[in-house]
Amino acid sequence: MTTAVLPAEYTVRPPVPADSGAIFALVSAYNTAVIGTADCTLADITNGIIDPGFESRTDGWLVLDRDDVPVGYGTACGKGNREVAEIEVLSQDAMVAGWLFDRSLRRAAEMGREAGHADVTVDSYVYGADTSLRALLSEHEFSTGTTFNRxxxxxxxxxxxxxxxxxxxxxxxxxxxxxxxxxxxxxxxxxxxxxxxxxxxxxxxxxxxxxxxxxxxxxxxxxxxxxxxxxxxxxxxxxxxxxxxxxxxxxxxxxxxxxxxxxxxxxxxxxxxxxxxxxxxxxxxxxxxxxxxxxxxxxxxxxxxxxxxxxxxxxxxxxx
Structure with a gap:
């Protein structure tokens, strides 16, 4: 599998709390396209960025188009002694989603290595109706571990x-x-x-x-x-x-x-x-x-x- 490349017209930087509104709009649009509802709040987005276990400088990526409008968002959050990492990738652009997935996986591996682990377990959560993200997970050798019902x-x-x-x-x-x-x-x-x-x-x-x-x-x-x-x-x-x-x-x-x-x-x-x-x-x-x-x-x-x-x-x- 080749490593995804971020399209040249896009830039990427770490998220900051001031980005919460723009990220909320991105997430809401994505979720609405998949399940018909935003299924998140502005507070959810802000909480994720300011969570004490999340270091946005190294563990988050906000992809912007030429007009500085977010087109993708990804995170890698270490858990415990970094033997487990949870990644989240969101973009309606397949190339951006692929790049974010590769970047979040690399960061998850870095977390495990920095903590002295030979292996790291990576978890990700996806709507059952999100066929594109489920396919991306499968392509990256993930398998379903469990199912949650709301x-x-x-x-x-x-x-x-x-x-x-x-x-x-x-x-x-x-x-x-x-x-x-x-x-x-x-x-x-x-x-x-x-x-x-x-x-x-x-x-x-x-x-x-x-x-x-x-x-x-x-x-x-x-x-x-x-x-x-x-x-x-x-x-x-x-x-x-x-x-x-x-x-x-x-x-x-x-x-x-x-x-x-x-x-x-x-x-x-x-x-x-x-x-x-x-x-x-x-x-x-x-x-x-x-x-x-x-x-x-x-x-x-x-x-x-x-x-x-x-x-x-x-x-x-x-x-x-």
């Missing part, structure tokens, strides 16, 4: 607040350092081993949340048993602007507490809160290969799949 439930009338499971205590909000440490530990325990999850250092995790415009600690919920946190729900306003819906960013139960209806309670509690706030519905994403029967759970409480997103993966030498 799930939604509509709230057309008030939703009853569920009873708290007997013996458990609901802790709403995470306003102090101790609770935030517990929250982070529970997330890691629940999600370790799942596709794409790599635990962030605690301080970086806190900094990323502080920078996320649609997040509030007041929307974080823990379930405790005998003083120990055993389940969590992490919500944000990410979908309020687009669809007037609440969004569940994460929900999990530690292994020893599964099978007791805790996830069902947390879901129904979120539905009641969203309905009371006047939200049209509640949205979340589920890995269909989740080791727990999560998809069955969401279907059982009335949620329905509305969109397919695939997780693609390749492990390659860090010497690329």
């Amino acid at each position: 799930m939604r439930i509509d709230h057309t009338e008030p939703v009853a607040t569920p009873d708290v499971p007997a013996g458990y205590v609901v802790h709403r909000g995470a306003d102090d350092d101790r609770t935030r440490r517990i929250a982070h530990d529970v997330i890691i325990e629940c999600f370790s081993g799942q596709f794409g999850f790599v635990a962030r250092p605690h301080e970086e995790w806190l900094e990323a949340r502080a920078a996320y415009a649609n997040f509030s600690w007041s929307q974080f919920t823990l379930l405790e048993l005998d003083g120990k946190a055993v389940a969590f729900r992490d919500c944000s306003d990410r979908d309020v602007e687009i669809e007037n819906c609440g969004h569940i960013d994460g929900l999990g139960v530690i292994e020893s507490a599964r099978g007791r209806g805790l996830a069902t309670y947390l879901l129904r509690d979120a539905f009641a809160l969203d309905a009371a706030a006047g939200r049209a519905g509640t949205i979340l994403h589920v890995d269909t290969n989740n080791p727990t029967p999560a998809l069955h759970l969401y279907l059982s409480v009335g949620m329905r799949p509305t969109l397919v997103i695939e997780g693609w993966r390749r492990t390659m030498p860090a010497t690329r």
Whole structure:
């Protein structure tokens, strides 16, 4: 396979926060062409650029035409100790997309090499309907690792607040350092081993949340048993602007507490809160290969799949 070449009429530079509006327009147009909706907000774009784990100078590429209008955008984001990198490539110009893909892969390999790894695992997420990007991934020796369904439930009338499971205590909000440490530990325990999850250092995790415009600690919920946190729900306003819906960013139960209806309670509690706030519905994403029967759970409480997103993966030498 030959290395892609950027057309001569285009220039490339790192993204900066001031580019957020122009990148948002590019992403919105691309997504609308693929799935019929923008599926992003200006805050999403800004958050990606200012995320503490992202170094835009080396890890992002904004391709501009002669009029300085963005025609392509790509990123490579290292995770953990850079043993994993997540790349994103977006352009309706096939040559630009190919160049961004090659550049992001090279940067992913550099990250792994700089961290002393012989290999690096590279992940990328793509809409199931995006045939051109799926083809590009396949050409670069990626294969599908899992499939995510976007799930939604509509709230057309008030939703009853569920009873708290007997013996458990609901802790709403995470306003102090101790609770935030517990929250982070529970997330890691629940999600370790799942596709794409790599635990962030605690301080970086806190900094990323502080920078996320649609997040509030007041929307974080823990379930405790005998003083120990055993389940969590992490919500944000990410979908309020687009669809007037609440969004569940994460929900999990530690292994020893599964099978007791805790996830069902947390879901129904979120539905009641969203309905009371006047939200049209509640949205979340589920890995269909989740080791727990999560998809069955969401279907059982009335949620329905509305969109397919695939997780693609390749492990390659860090010497690329």
